[in-house]
Amino acid sequence: MNDFTGKILEVDLTDKKIKEKNLDKELYKDFLGGLGLGARYVYNNQVENVDPLDPRNTLGFVPGLLNGINLPLSGRLSVVGKSPLTGTFGDANVGGFFGSELKKAGFDGVFIRGKAEEPVYLNIRENESEIHEADELWRGSTKETIETIRKERGKNTRVASIGPSGEQESLISSIIFDGYRAAARSGLGAVMGSKNLKAISVKGNKEVNIANENKLKEIREEMVDGLSKKPSRVTGIIRKLIQPILPWLLRRGVTGYFDEGTLLDMFKEYGTSMTTSISTEMGDAPCKNWKGVGSRDFPYKEASKISDENVTKYQDRDYACATCVVGCGGIVSVGEPPFEVEEVKKPEYETLAAFGSMTLNNDVESIIKCNEICDLYGLDTISTGSVVAFAIECFEKGILSKEDAGGIELNWGNKEAIVELTKMIAKRKGLGDLLADGVKEATKEIDDGANECAMHIRGQEIPMHDPRLNPSFGNAYVTDPTPARHTKGGAGFNEMGATPNPFKEIELLEINRNEYEGKGNAHAISVKIQLLLDSLGICLFLGYFGKFPLLEAINAVTGWKRSKESLLETGERIQAIRQSFNIREGIHSYDFSLPKRVKGNPPLDAGLTEGITIDLDTMRKDFYQSMSWKEDGTPSEDKLIELGLRDVAEEL
Ligand code: SF4
Known part of the structure; x- marks a missing residue:
């Protein structure tokens, strides 16, 4: 009796074949599940030196070994494959419910190769998985896709979908899970698009086996206890009292008050949005496309406008991944023009910094709008925000003209321009078409000098943690x-x-x-x-x-x-x-x-x-x-x- 099912699904979209395969049990000891199991599978089964957008590239969705049991914060899944953005091994990690559901359907992973002749989606059920035509879903947003599949398959069906960006093989495209979580990095949405695979849905009802249920129950209780009663050095009131001197402390690198209890409280209240102003002031968040100084160019007063309570004031309800008792997520909306948003997940710190400190944009509603565009079209917010910052720097330096930018004044902090350019990237329109494959690809088409503004490593835009600080x-x-x-x-x-x-x-x-x-x-x-x-x-x-x-x-x-x-x-x-x-x-x-x-x-x-x-x-x-x-x-x-x-x- 053990947690892994010992079984994966292998799908060949070219031959329209789905096969269940048993894995050697030793593999789990050596690689566990999730990223490890996925990496070993891809290494063993991938054709060498294949173009990442070639049908022979293998794309895997692999639940973590502990998915599907009720252990706190244990619901994450890895997507693996060769990255079209970097040409290297690619992976993206995602929360939500999909991984646990896949386990409950009886599978430790699904690995897909080939290319369907027409758009399809893969529906996974124990013993009755099928490849289903998806003509009517193609060109639809991730939200429309998820809603339509749920109407067909039941409202509790879990769905991973690409949007139009993945379909158009944007190298910075993501895969959106149930509308509220993203496997964003490595451009793996484009791999799905290259296979004409619009979505994967899954529903399962198997119990996951546990070798020692009593022991696990004990551990679960200890964890739940530790995550609910942690003493906090700094309560909400003290936090408010030290606010006036906080920038001064941060500029000196003093962060001692962030003990585990304080972090837990703040995560529950704000999620990762709690760190935007802190990170900007200290220099953790890159500023002005990595050439600015946060405490000077986007100071605490400005960064606070896109941080913690100035984000959560838009929150309509909480969101937690499977088995999570912390629940750092939230669902937000914006009611007023010009950036109305009906519903989107709360922007994470990475998103707030990429569309905020990186572009000197202190308007949180515009960032929520960019977040919505990225989720509906299926784009990585780190890469997209970074690409926008790159374009602004090129514009400010005269490398890109107003005409190049489709008539937009691409200046630092111009919130309307930032939202407009994000839409253009999502739709691959005008300059957006050039930027939709990331900064490295964009420099190939833009005049001299653009290289100096392109912040990436082997094609992938750099996350929002500055090595000059850490x-x-x-x-x-x-x-x-x-x-x-x-x-x-x-x-x-x-x-x-x-x-x-x-x-x-x-x-x-x-x-x-x-x-x-x-x-x-x-x-x-x-x-x-x-x-x-x-x-x-x-x-x-x-x-x-x-x-x-x-x-x-x-x-x-x-x-x-x-x-x-x-x-x-x-x-x-x-x-x-x-x-x-x-x-x-x-x-x-x-x-x-x-x-x-x-x-x-x-x-x-x-x-x-x-x-x-x-x-x-x-x-x-x-x-x-x-x-x-x-x-x-x-x-x-x-x-x-x-x-x-x-x-x-x-x-x-
Ligand atoms: S809700 Fe937040 S803390 Fe909980 S598992 Fe998801 S990402 Fe982690």
Whole structure:
């Protein structure tokens, strides 16, 4: 008796075939589920050097190992495949209910290849999955698609859908789940579009097996208890009292009052929107397309307009992913013109920063509007906001003219222009068509000078955490097999002071934000933990709120007797297989680099990060050594064999 079903669905859209396949049980021990299982499957089954938009690219939807049981914050799923945006291994992690539902339908994953002749959607049910025509859904928004499928299949059906952006193979397109959560990074919406696959729906009613239900019940109670009664150092009233001096404290890097209880309270109240003003003031949120200083160019007073209560005042109701007792999400609306929005998920911090501090836009209603456009058309908000900031800088420098911009005055902070350009990107209209494939592709068509404004790593726009403040984020952005990913930020989170390590059984290593040497081991442990979370389906935020007996939970659910060492080795194995995928494609992460501006070259001239140029090479070398990777980022043969990846060692 164990949590995994041992079964996946393999779908070939070209041949219109659906096959159930049993997996070797050892695979789960080695790779768990979610990202790990997905990465191993893609490595084994993908044709080498295939174009990501070729029908032979494999796209996987893989629930975390702990999806489908009632453990708090354990409902996340990974989407995997070769990224059309970066050409590397690509993945995107998403909350919501889809992963748990897939488990309840009896599957540990669904892997899709081929291309349908006409638009289709895949409907998954135990023993009766089918490929269904979707002509009438094509060109529809994600919302229309989800509503129509639910009318056909039942209102509790879970639906993952692309919008027109994915259909048109926009390289920054996302996949929207049930309308309220997004698998946004890596451009995997375009892979769905390239397969003529509009959506996947799933409904299941199987119970997930648990080896030791009593033990799991105990752990569940401990977790629920820990997530509801955490003492908070700073209550709501004290928070309000320190507000006037908060910018002063933040500019000096003082964040000590954010203990676990305070974070938990604030997450429940505001979600990630709580951090926008704080991050901008400290220099965590990039400002003015990475060349501004938050505390000067988008100061606390302005950033507050797109932060915490100025966002939640639009909230109509709360939203929580499956099994979550925190519920950081919300559903918002805007009633007044010019940016009316009927209903959309509350913008996350990343969205608020990308369309806010990055573009110097302090108008929260316009950001909610951009968020709605991105969700309806299926676009990644980090990339889309970054592309808009890029276009504004090009316009301000005269690289793009008003005529190029379709008559829009693309100035910093021009909220109408920002919304209009976002619509153009979504519709691939005019300049928007050029921008819909991200900044790297756009520079190929724009005059000289645009390159200098294009902030990306191997094509993927950079997340909203500035390495000049927390340098290990920079290390993560260039060493992860999927470049520019903050959720694999490793020791960047340690430096931030809010480390997402929810494992009671695993200790992190202390590091100093301002030193570059000797951080390799600390970074490696944090990265492994983040990979484990993505493979278990646990929300990264759980670690903000405390430590929980997750190793015991895994053993209770599966009946295994895992140690913390074997778990960390699993994290290392997952990173090795992702990295090996890239190496086999001829891609070496040593070639990934941060744009000079993001590295601090030249450094900023004010703020907490004034004068800082980060030493990326030292951190990268240290990390490679800690992972037993060679100087070019290739895992050593000995290490691969030690991790049980002899087949990979022989192939590379
Ligand atoms: S904390 Fe937020 S993102 Fe995480 S599981 Fe809960 S609702 Fe979802």
